[in-house]
Structure formats: C-alpha cells, structure tokens
Amino acid sequence: MIIARRRFRSRLLLAVALAIALLFYLRPTRFPDLNGTYTHKPTILFRKSSFDWTTVEQHHPVQSVITLPRGTPKPLPRIQHQFGQKQKNVPTSQARAVIVRNAFLRCWNSYKEHAWLHDELKPITGGAKDTFGGWAATLVDSLDTLWIMGLKSEFYEAAQAAVQLDFNHTTESGINVFETTIRHLGGLLGAYDLSGEPALLLKARELGDMLYMAFDTPNRMTPFWLTFEDVIAGTQMAGTHDPSASPASLSMEFTRLAQLTGDDRYYDAIDRVRAFLERTQDKSLLPGMWPTMINFRDEMVPDNSFSLGALADSLYEYLPKMFILLGGLEPSYESMYRKAMDTVVDNILFRPMLPGKEDILFPGTAFVRNEGVSLVPEGQHLSCFVGGMFAVGGRTFGIDEHVKIGERITRGCAWTYEAFPTGLMPEIFGLLECKSLDGCEWDQDRWREEGDQSLKEGFRNAREPGYLLRPEAIESIFVLYRVTGDEQLRETAWTMFQRIMIASETPFGNAAIANVTVDGTAEKEDSMESFWMAETLKYFYLIFSPADVISLDEWVLNTEAHPFRRPR
Numbered sequence: 001m002i003i004a005r006r007r008f009r010s011r012l013l014l015a016v017a018l019a020i021a022l023l024f025y026l027r028p029t030r031f032p033d034l035n036g037t038y039t040h041k042p043t044i045l046f047r048k049s050s051f052d053w054t055t056v057e058q059h060h061p062v063q064s065v066i067t068l069p070r071g072t073p074k075p076l077p078r079i080q081h082q083f084g085q086k087q088k089n090v091p092t093s094q095a096r097a098v099i100v101r102n103a104f105l106r107c108w109n110s111y112k113e114h115a116w117l118h119d120e121l122k123p124i125t126g127g128a129k130d131t132f133g134g135w136a137a138t139l140v141d142s143l144d145t146l147w148i149m150g151l152k153s154e155f156y157e158a159a160q161a162a163v164q165l166d167f168n169h170t171t172e173s174g175i176n177v178f179e180t181t182i183r184h185l186g187g188l189l190g191a192y193d194l195s196g197e198p199a200l201l202l203k204a205r206e207l208g209d210m211l212y213m214a215f216d217t218p219n220r221m222t223p224f225w226l227t228f229e230d231v232i233a234g235t236q237m238a239g240t241h242d243p244s245a246s247p248a249s250l251s252m253e254f255t256r257l258a259q260l261t262g263d264d265r266y267y268d269a270i271d272r273v274r275a276f277l278e279r280t281q282d283k284s285l286l287p288g289m290w291p292t293m294i295n296f297r298d299e300m301v302p303d304n305s306f307s308l309g310a311l312a313d314s315l316y317e318y319l320p321k322m323f324i325l326l327g328g329l330e331p332s333y334e335s336m337y338r339k340a341m342d343t344v345v346d347n348i349l350f351r352p353m354l355p356g357k358e359d360i361l362f363p364g365t366a367f368v369r370n371e372g373v374s375l376v377p378e379g380q381h382l383s384c385f386v387g388g389m390f391a392v393g394g395r396t397f398g399i400d401e402h403v404k405i406g407e408r409i410t411r412g413c414a415w416t417y418e419a420f421p422t423g424l425m426p427e428i429f430g431l432l433e434c435k436s437l438d439g440c441e442w443d444q445d446r447w448r449e450e451g452d453q454s455l456k457e458g459f460r461n462a463r464e465p466g467y468l469l470r471p472e473a474i475e476s477i478f479v480l481y482r483v484t485g486d487e488q489l490r491e492t493a494w495t496m497f498q499r500i501m502i503a504s505e506t507p508f509g510n511a512a513i514a515n516v517t518v519d520g521t522a523e524k525e526d527s528m529e530s531f532w533m534a535e536t537l538k539y540f541y542l543i544f545s546p547a548d549v550i551s552l553d554e555w556v557l558n559t560e561a562h563p564f565r566r567p568r
C-alpha cells in the first residue's frame, strides 16, 4: 500500500519534472516590445503552395546568367540629417506616433474580423474584396508595418497566415506582375529583412519563382499581365504599349531576392531590363526620359508623352534606390538618374503662378510634337514621391541642388493639401504655370480667364477630385524630414494626418474620398487599398518615431514602402 503510494508519488514527481523540462525546452523565445513589455514568439510553420513553378520549363532560357555585381559595397554619403541624441518635441511626437498606431490597429482589427485573408477590407460596409488574386494583399502588405509599430503578436499571427498562403489558389487566370511584385513579394521580403523569420523568405522565394516566369518571353522583357496558360504554353510575350513602370520597377524586389537567396537568376532577370533602359534613354523623343508607355516587345520608345506620375513613376524612383541597394556597385543607375533628372528639371517641373508667390514646384506632363515640347501643368498625387526621390538622389550623389528641388516639390504637395476645404489633395489637378522655375507676377486677368473660380486662386481645375488614401505626399514629407531635420515638417505631417482622419474615418476603417473640393461630410467610396496600411500609416508613424527607426542609412524602401536592408 505505502510502497505503492510512494511509487505513485515518485512517478508523479518524475512526470511533473519531465513536464517542466518540456515546457522549458519549448518555451517561446522572448524579446522586448517597443514599450518594454515582452511578447512570445511562436514557431512559424511554413506550408508549400500546391504548385511549384520551378518545375515548369522555360521556353526562352537565358544563355548565361548575369550575376549580382561582385565586390565590397561602396561607402555611400550619409542620407539622414545628424539628429544628435535628442530630437525635438519628443514627448509630442511619441504621443502622435501612438495615435497613428491606434488608427492602424483599428483598421487591422477590422480587417481581421471582416476580411481576414482577403485582399481588402470594405471600410464602409465591413465586407471584403479580392482585387489582387485573393492572396491576402492587405495582410502581406501590412506585415512590416506591424513589426515596425511593435505589434509583435499581431505580426506573428499574420506571418503565420502569410507563409501558409497557396499561390496556386486563385480564381484569376493571371496576375498583375507589377502589383504582385511590389506588394506581395516586397511585403514578404521586407517582413523577412526585419524579423529574420526564415519561413517568410521561403514564401517570398516561392512567389518569386512564379513571378520569374514573367521573364520567359523571347526578349526576356515582362508582360503587364502574367497569364498562367500562356506561360505554360510558351506563348507569353512582352506588351507593345505597356506602362513603363511595370517592367522597369521590378528591380529592387528581384535584387533583394537574389541577395538573400544567393540565386543570381533573379538578378539576371531585372538586369536585362536595366540594360534596355540604358540603351534607350537617349533614343526617346525627349532624350534622358523614357515615354510613359513603352513597346517592350520590339524594344522601342516611340511614344510622345512623358511624366513622373501614373504609369511611369517608380521607374525613376528605382534608379537611385537600386544604386543604394547594390551598394554603389552598378554605376549605370547613377548615370541614368543624373541624365533623367536633367531632362526633368528642364522639361517636366513647373512653378505655379500664385498671388502669394509661394516657392513651390510640381512635376507636370510633357508632350513632344512637331512644334516642340509642350508642358501640361497638371499635378498628380502619384507624383508627390518625386520630392523624396530628389532628396535621396541629391544626398547619395552629392547634388545639393537636388535636395533643394526636392524640398520645393514636397512643399508643393503639402500646399495643395491645404488649398482644398477638406485639407486633402485631389488625384489630378491643373494649375496656372509660370514660364520659369524662378516664379512670376500674379496675373488677375489670366486667373479670371483660365482658372476655376470655385477653387483657390491659381487652380485651373481638380480634374480627378478624389483622394484614395494615397501615401506619396507624406512619403516625401517623411524623407525630407529625415534628410533635413526640419521640425516644421512634422507639424505639416500632423495637420495632414488629422485632416485625413477627419475626412476618411468610417465605422470599419478609413475610406477613399470621392471629392476633396466638397467640405463637410465628404462622400466616401467603399475602398481602402492595401497601401493605406502598408505605406500611408507607416510613413505617418515613422515621421513621429526616432530617426534611427528605419534609418535611411540602413534601409531602402521599395515603392510600396517595404524596407530592404542596405548592404554593409
């Protein structure tokens, strides 16, 4: 009896000891949160997609693989201002960062509840929609924002879902190569670079292998749409009239994938597009720039419209960023940037005619005709990234004038937000232009004749009057703040953030605004694109964060604001 009980007790003790040992062995890794608390890191279980694109034969394989540039990365000039130990207004900024994070968290929780694993949340009706193949675009796009904001348990929950996505499951017959690359591939790579979670890189590679098939064309230039059937049949070809930014800004994501996996094929793929850009830069109707639409199939650039806005934007944005990501080892990105920006300064930028003579600039659209080059003085929200690009290019290549131009363009975007009763910028708007970037006298008669009297003085129109929750203005304000240290930019950002929240908040999240020229209860659209959480709220959070959070001297951000680690 007693012996038996003792034996029972010792077995119990042994079992308890084993259980404790097992718990100790399995305990999750602990790491500090942003606010000093500790979160548990769960084990992330990778699940393969049900189809492996590396098993599909390439119909147009490359003869020899171009490799990543070899050698030690060059030390590049500092991009960020030397902030010193204490940035000004720290308590205020911290409080503002928390408010931005709460706005993000509200959308995230809503997405989790109403649209989990779908591409987008419908912010007005609380439904879901699939706009990019149904592979959880908002989730994948938000991963690194979750990490940066210190929302680690949310991050791991999302990462777990992301690495179980099956890229073979879609109702679409193809994918938008550009969007899938910048949002999904960029999102997975940025999340991996921040967290070091190996499963995220495996998932990125799997998607990279699918996207790599887009290069399987006779001349290795990508089509706008990758159609699964065409790839398998070997009939895929590049387009004859495709947006220049589509094939020409896959470079950062494929380069980072090559760097992280050591597989040069991914770099080979995009370096052929770089070589095409280099070959054609001086052959267009506006030498130095590439037309907005390009014939990638026949490798010709006959179109006559040139812009830094929609359809072309990130082609230019990626020139300095690729130079940085490659540690300065591919010099053509610098020469292409310099040539392109000389042409931009001479032909694309304009200064508006304003009664207050504000010293601000906008990129417009140039058309080349027999009579010569004519500029349409139209600004776009999409081209507001240009201020940040000039600032980064200016610092990286030691061109002080470019930093000044970047400031003037960034101030132009901020000014436009203020110019409308909602405090928001329209998608596309026309202005009365000065002949010179040095400015001009206000001409009241010209304003009466050519302007829209219902808008602020200086505007011709608000041709597309919506605000789609886009990031480009705050993106440049953030970059300029990090480059110049000008604290006023944080105030500008705070005003902008509040105006966006007032106009766009809905019961479930934030919604696109139909018409920024109408104040009061602005009419909303049931749309909250994934860039709202991937970019807009990330940039607002970062500008109120200490300057070493995603320092531009350690990270380079893709066009969807996904941070890639710079080589050291």
Ligand SMILES: *[C@@H]1O[C@H](CO)[C@@H](O)[C@H](O)[C@H]1NC(C)=O
Residues within 6 Å of the ligand: 033, 034, 035, 037, 149, 150, 151, 152
């Ligand atoms: C910070 O602290 C609060 C309160 O202790 C906690 O609820 C939260 O999860 C922590 N982490 C973050 C990122 O807010």
Ligand SMILES: *[C@@H]1O[C@H](CO)[C@@H](O)[C@H](O)[C@H]1NC(C)=O
Residues within 6 Å of the ligand: 050, 051, 167, 168, 169, 170, 228, 229, 232
């Ligand atoms: C899914 O797999 C099938 C082969 O089993 C393939 O034909 C199809 O293109 C794949 N679709 C995607 C989206 O990967």
Ligand SMILES: *[C@@H]1O[C@H](CO)[C@@H](O)[C@H](O)[C@H]1NC(C)=O
Residues within 6 Å of the ligand: 465, 515, 517, 518
């Ligand atoms: C935007 O609102 C203005 C002012 O009410 C109106 O004149 C204009 O037609 C509206 N534009 C669109 C596209 O709804």
